[in-house]
Amino acid sequence: MKTTQTIFEDGSHKWTAIVRDPARPDYLIDTNEYLIQHAGQGLLLDPGGSEIFPAVFSALSSEFDPSKLVGIFASHQDPDIISSLALWLEFNPGMKCYVSWLWGSFIPHFGGTAETFVALPDEGETIPLAGLPLQAVPAHYLHSSGNLHLYDRQAKILFSGDVGAALLPADKQNLFVEDFAAHIRHAEAFHRRWMGSNEAKRRWCERVSQMDIDMMCPQHGAIYRGADVQRFINWFDELNVGITRA
Amino acid sequence: MQMMAGLTAGDGRERGHASSGAALDLLRIVRINEEIKRVVSVAFKINIMALNAIFLAKRAGNAALGFGVLSNELRVFSKDLRESMMTLTRLIHESVAEVSVILQESRQDELFRRTAALRPDDRQLAVVLDRRDRRHAEREERIAVLRRELRMAVDDAARLVELGGVLAKSAKIEAAYGAGFATSLGQVSGEFDGIVEEIRASLDKLRHSSFFGGSA
Numbered sequence: 001m002k003t004t005q006t007i008f009e010d011g012s013h014k015w016t017a018i019v020r021d022p023a024r025p026d027y028l029i030d031t032n033e034y035l036i037q038h039a040g041q042g043l044l045l046d047p048g049g050s051e052i053f054p055a056v057f058s059a060l061s062s063e064f065d066p067s068k069l070v071g072i073f074a075s076h077q078d079p080d081i082i083s084s085l086a087l088w089l090e091f092n093p094g095m096k097c098y099v100s101w102l103w104g105s106f107i108p109h110f111g112g113t114a115e116t117f118v119a120l121p122d123e124g125e126t127i128p129l130a131g132l133p134l135q136a137v138p139a140h141y142l143h144s145s146g147n148l149h150l151y152d153r154q155a156k157i158l159f160s161g162d163v164g165a166a167l168l169p170a171d172k173q174n175l176f177v178e179d180f181a182a183h184i185r186h187a188e189a190f191h192r193r194w195m196g197s198n199e200a201k202r203r204w205c206e207r208v209s210q211m212d213i214d215m216m217c218p219q220h221g222a223i224y225r226g227a228d229v230q231r232f233i234n235w236f237d238e239l240n241v242g243i244t245r246a
Numbered sequence: 247m248q249m250m251a252g253l254t255a256g257d258g259r260e261r262g263h264a265s266s267g268a269a270l271d272l273l274r275i276v277r278i279n280e281e282i283k284r285v286v287s288v289a290f291k292i293n294i295m296a297l298n299a300i301f302l303a304k305r306a307g308n309a310a311l312g313f314g315v316l317s318n319e320l321r322v323f324s325k326d327l328r329e330s331m332m333t334l335t336r337l338i339h340e341s342v343a344e345v346s347v348i349l350q351e352s353r354q355d356e357l358f359r360r361t362a363a364l365r366p367d368d369r370q371l372a373v374v375l376d377r378r379d380r381r382h383a384e385r386e387e388r389i390a391v392l393r394r395e396l397r398m399a400v401d402d403a404a405r406l407v408e409l410g411g412v413l414a415k416s417a418k419i420e421a422a423y424g425a426g427f428a429t430s431l432g433q434v435s436g437e438f439d440g441i442v443e444e445i446r447a448s449l450d451k452l453r454h455s456s457f458f459g460g461s462a
Contacts, residue, residue, distance in 0.1 A: 054361040
């Protein structure tokens with residue numbers, strides 16, 4: 001089963017990371033899920049693939065009533081992001097799925113009805129969670145052509161989807177980045193190959209540089225906090241992406 | 247991760263078997279559909295043959311009056327057979343849709359079972375599992391109804407083909423009275439008979455399909 005770790009808490013406002021499943025088969029990529037709670041309601045960020053649903057559901061349920069989930073935010077359309085959608089909807093069929101408009105007619109192949117989906121425009125949009133404004137931030141082509149991140153201004157946390165992701169070896173499974181230089185080696189090849197556009201990357205770096213961010217939470221790997229957030233942005237800005245060795 | 251251990255919510259969840267049963271059913275339905283396609287194609291051939299036989303009977307005149315009547319009847323038979331096959335095809339499509347949903351849901355049920363093993367006392371999970379059990383039972387019932395309707399439609403088609411067989415054999419007898427055209431008429435009626443036998447064999451295969459509890 002996955003474990004949960006509270007990474008931010010202020011009254012009823014809380015961020016929980018759902019991470020690291022020791023029983024996960026090696027052929028499935030490891031993913032991080034995040035739960036934002038506010039005033040008794042929950043929003044689940046990139047809930048993961050259907051194969052890991054049992055582990056994510058069990059961990060989340062130990063922390064939060066799943067019927068109080070009012071929405072799911074999907075940074076993009078990949079199966080490791082959102083293929084569990086139909087399973088989550090069993091607990092609250094009225095739940096909303098926030099996703100880029102580009103994938104509005106693709107993700108329903110994983111489940112849901114026309115009423116399930118809230119199509120987010122390219123420029124992003126504010127998603128309210130029991131009065132807490134959460135900002136969907138454009139990250140198109142990083143890596144998906146319709147890609148959004150989610151910024152919580154009050155918690156100063158940016159959920160960054162695949163940006164910042166690292167494929168960590170078994171002996172380096174810390175939740176937070178502890179040694180940036182050592183950590184980023186596990187992120188480099190991933191970013192070079194998966195991030196498709198230097199232009200899009202430059203725009204994203206400019207955009208997030210202007211945000212007040214204490215923690216940057218990727219969907220794979222470890223969380224960047226404090227000065228490592230800006231370190232990552234600077235590193236990413238310098239990186240030449242959208243290339244293969246071949 | 248321990249599988250199935252501590253599962254408490256409902257005992258009617260042997261969906262691993264349901265899933266493989268549904269997969270087998272889908273395979274059987276696909277085979278039935280292939281057989282139906284064969285019959286439809288042959289039925290179309292009878293229609294063309296009957297049309298040619300009608301022209302031949304007209305050329306033969308009074309000597310082939312009986313043969314002409316039977317050729318007309320064979321044309322009607324071909325049309326009825328195609329309609330019968332359309333009914334079967336519709337039922338097959340409905341069955342495929344139902345079985346496909348069962349297959350898809352069985353996959354999800356397996357994931358819920360794994361979740362229940364991790365959280366054996368979760369009430370919300372138990373509610374979801376019960377709801378899915380009821381839904382599954384309704385789908386199984388619909389499949390059972392479709393299976394019965396399909397079997398009845400296959401039996402109806404088989405009765406129709408019996409009639410076709412009688413017509414083809416009568417045409418053979420009538421051909422013998424065709425005077426100068428007896429050889430040509432005999433050849434045509436022989437082909438009718440052969441084709442009806444081919445359809446009969448196909449329908450026999452369908453009737454013995456394991457989808458209906460048979461061995462084929």
